Amino acid sequence: MVIDPISDFLTRIRNAQQAGHRIVEIPASKTKKRITEILYEHGYILKYKFEDTDDNQGVIKIALKFDATSKSPVIKNLKRISTPGLRQYAGKGELPRVLSGLGIAIISTSKGVMTEKQARELGIGGEVLCEIF
Numbered sequence: 001m002v003i004d005p006i007s008d009f010l011t012r013i014r015n016a017q018q019a020g021h022r023i024v025e026i027p028a029s030k031t032k033k034r035i036t037e038i039l040y041e042h043g044y045i046l047k048y049k050f051e052d053t054d055d056n057q058g059v060i061k062i063a064l065k066f067d068a069t070s071k072s073p074v075i076k077n078l079k080r081i082s083t084p085g086l087r088q089y090a091g092k093g094e095l096p097r098v099l100s101g102l103g104i105a106i107i108s109t110s111k112g113v114m115t116e117k118q119a120r121e122l123g124i125g126g127e128v129l130c131e132i133f
Contacts, residue, residue: 025059081096090128
């Protein structure tokens, strides 16, 4: 039983990168699917695929991206900010900037899951899920 599915998602990616795996499989949910799409849009993963399973939950298959010359993973750090025990919210003026705009923070807003840049453009705040760079 997983208490925090988003932390589990980030940890599976982190562990697969450290082990040198090219593909990681993660149980699916709407939030995890949207986070995967954001990672792909910003070039942190190579590709992804959503597959259905017999238990109707589904699975997300993510092809991890590694640097061609140094063989190091493109994602240097995945950090969970808001946890089930301590939720972290940010208003529209308090949205975090990760590495002065080089990384992304993923925010859960009333308009859906998006990056902090998109939330800033829409002028809304929300729960800061994680930071990636």
